[in-house]
Amino acid sequence: MRIPENIKIYGILYSIELVEDKDCRGNQGSCWTKNSYIKINKTLQQDVQEEALIHEIIHIIVDINNLNDMPITEQVVSTIGAAVHQVLTDNNLFN
Numbered sequence: 001m002r003i004p005e006n007i008k009i010y011g012i013l014y015s016i017e018l019v020e021d022k023d024c025r026g027n028q029g030s031c032w033t034k035n036s037y038i039k040i041n042k043t044l045q046q047d048v049q050e051e052a053l054i055h056e057i058i059h060i061i062v063d064i065n066n067l068n069d070m071p072i073t074e075q076v077v078s079t080i081g082a083a084v085h086q087v088l089t090d091n092n093l094f095n
C-alpha cells in the first residue's frame, strides 16, 4: 500500500505527511486528532510505514471515541495495529 496524502476517518479528512526521522523524534509516526494530521517517518521500510499509519489511525479512533480513559496502552495499540496490518497484508488487501 502506498501511503496516501490524506485519509478520511469518520468523515474527517486527515493530512498525512511523510517526514524525516529527525521530525519524528525517533518515532515511527505521530498524530494530532484536533489538527487532522498524521505524520509518518519516511525513512522506514514500506511495510513499517503501513503499520505505523494503521497504528496512528487506531490512536485517532480511540481519541475520537473518548476511549482514552480506558486501559488502552501504547502496547495495546501496537499489538492491534500490527495484527490488523498482518491480516490485511496476508489477504492481499493492500494490492
Ligand SMILES: [Zn+2]
Pocket (backbone or CB within 6 Å): 055, 059, 074, 077
Ligand atoms: Zn502510538
